Amino acid sequence: MPVEENQEGGLFYGTTNIETGKVGDEYFMTKGHFHQKMNRGEFYWGIKGNGVLLLMNKQRKMSAEKMSPGSLHYISGYTAHRVVNIGLDTLKFGACWPSDAGHNYEEIERNGFSARLLEVDGKPTLI
Numbered sequence: 001m002p003v004e005e006n007q008e009g010g011l012f013y014g015t016t017n018i019e020t021g022k023v024g025d026e027y028f029m030t031k032g033h034f035h036q037k038m039n040r041g042e043f044y045w046g047i048k049g050n051g052v053l054l055l056m057n058k059q060r061k062m063s064a065e066k067m068s069p070g071s072l073h074y075i076s077g078y079t080a081h082r083v084v085n086i087g088l089d090t091l092k093f094g095a096c097w098p099s100d101a102g103h104n105y106e107e108i109e110r111n112g113f114s115a116r117l118l119e120v121d122g123k124p125t126l127i
């Protein structure tokens with residue numbers, strides 16, 4: 001049985017494409033979010049292209065994981081997540097999350113992530 005958004009008991013999944021490119025020295029990326037129900041986790045997996053998954057916990061401590069075709073990424077609860085395309089082609093990745101997780105984009109709109117992934121001397125660098 002399909003489950004409505006914000007109702008518990010189901011899993012949603014989808015795919016995202018990020019075109020290649022930069023604004024200044026910052027790569028194209030997703031906006032990033034926490035989940036409205038902060039304890040809800042998520043899986044991401046790489047399908048095409050090369051990217052970086054940026055993770056930030058509630059204490060604003062950051063970590064990063066490389067995404068490539070076949071890579072699998074567990075995003076634990078209480079962790080904001082954003083994907084950056086560092087490749088020369090479109091990055092495509094899949095996602096699967098609990099139906100009651102919800103999205104909180106406002107926190108990132110207000111305070112951003114504590115570090116950004118920029119191209120420095122031709123290489124992705126977390127600054």
Ligand SMILES: [Fe+2]
Pocket residue numbers: 033034035042081097
């Ligand atoms: Fe999410």
